[in-house]
Amino acid sequence: MENIFKLGIIVPTWNSEKDLKPLLESFQQLTCKHQIEKIVFVDSGSKDRTVDLLCEIQKIPQNILPIKVLQLDRDKGYAHALNQGIYTFNNYFPNYLLFSNPDVIYPRFFLDKILEEVKGYETLNIGIIGPRVLAPIGNGKWQEENLRPRNLWGIPQYRPKDQKVYFVHSTHGASLLVKKEVLEKIGFFDEDYFLYWDEHDFCTRARKAGFSIVIVNTISILHHPSEIRSESQNKSKIFLYYQYRNQFLFAKKNYGLISQCLFLCIRFLVFVRELINYILKKQWAYAKTMSLGFLRGLLNEKGISKLSF
Template identity: 35%
Template structure:
């Protein structure tokens, strides 16, 4: 497929590149592109790369047709032959943008199952412009009715591996300072990591720590990226003034239904990769034990209260199968 390219004029610095990775969600990607076309939503001159991640369907054709028909001249569709995952697709989009349009000030990773509210991306850029020490910033993610979603988090730890599974009021209060998703204020605030559904970073960060780790197929790649940036001295921020509608799970299928679907093997593999990479084998084993103890505590509570689980089916079995010493080689 031919892709129209117009290299950036050297006299005008490229402010922002937006990368959207599509996998069998062409309709969602087109809606996302349409939201970015609303005047004032992105800075003037922004380039948008819709990466078609080897869907094996008509996604590339449909997205390219929508770009032409709507005259979204700042957007292109980049079809890939391989579905290499979230990091792989975003890296290819970033490489394409830099090769064809030059180095931007910022790159925004945006999920296809998002709708940018008017002005939302421009506000994130304005924040970054005014905060030179901020390497990464994430938007407030919300449902269509405006209700907020968890989108800014603390790094995984032994304490929050237990707390996030136990779901016990006293435990949550006791371990509140380590809770994965803290209550966020209404003003911009520092946080360990932000959701990859709308994550902006300076290209200086990319030049210092490297691209997204393609060893993660899906999940934990943004946690890894934010951890590497933090260790390099960059701060990460949650910016609630940048409001993005997130149609939760529509791009992955993992949480799109009322009852969550079975958690895929690559979630467990990504979690294990993160712990091993950043903390080593002993810590990884302790994290598995902490998660397991928390999950069993939650199951005991459900049994005592006569309730059934509303979480992903076969979660305990899948955890044992894919994690720690029980993992199949």
């Protein structure tokens, strides 16, 4: 007899007005033999028309899309929004929860196919599943965001192109399909990160608890991260800041002293390479931002930062 799973979807939003329409359209055209119990949009105090659009979305008949909208008074971080969405299930978790960025477009058979492809791996205790993630490169073209996958230490990971499923240290935070047993065993997302590296922390804790993490190579999503890239494809300042600050937090939470030192030495080399690149291009604002994030990480800052940009 074929298993029919119960599913839930959680989507944090913050000034996501431009992203909601394509995401919602992709949700509406999903064909899924499994039961989607609820789609929870969690807004973190948006200043644009995101909340108005969410209120309109909530009027969609529940038999078409079972949508719930949760409005928070202010932005306390991506992990906080995810956790607030989890709480709406009142500890009665569906078999799987999909944590999705708002700036994602899903293919029609996404849920059915991604669950179908991991069949046969039950003995490996898969707890977190991710798809291939494609990002725009201009002229209407898309490219995989991580063509040469590396683990969190920066070491290249072998990925056979003809293999449907491959195992990784961590998967992309734009779309995480998480088995309920993972949440029951390791808890929720760590809100100390505020933004970025929280998914790596979550995946690392899951691996330590005995779960496997996989990418399904045969299904892709489209990710157009407006908060990370401008039209010129430059990384945003907020991305640079939290990426470099939170690597210190991640190391201290997940590694012993020797591993911390090794990990941070490798990350320091990455920092120096990128810093030199910005200096050579005379992009002083980016060089200053990443240096500030690196310094505050060194000083053990966590949570939301007071930033002037």
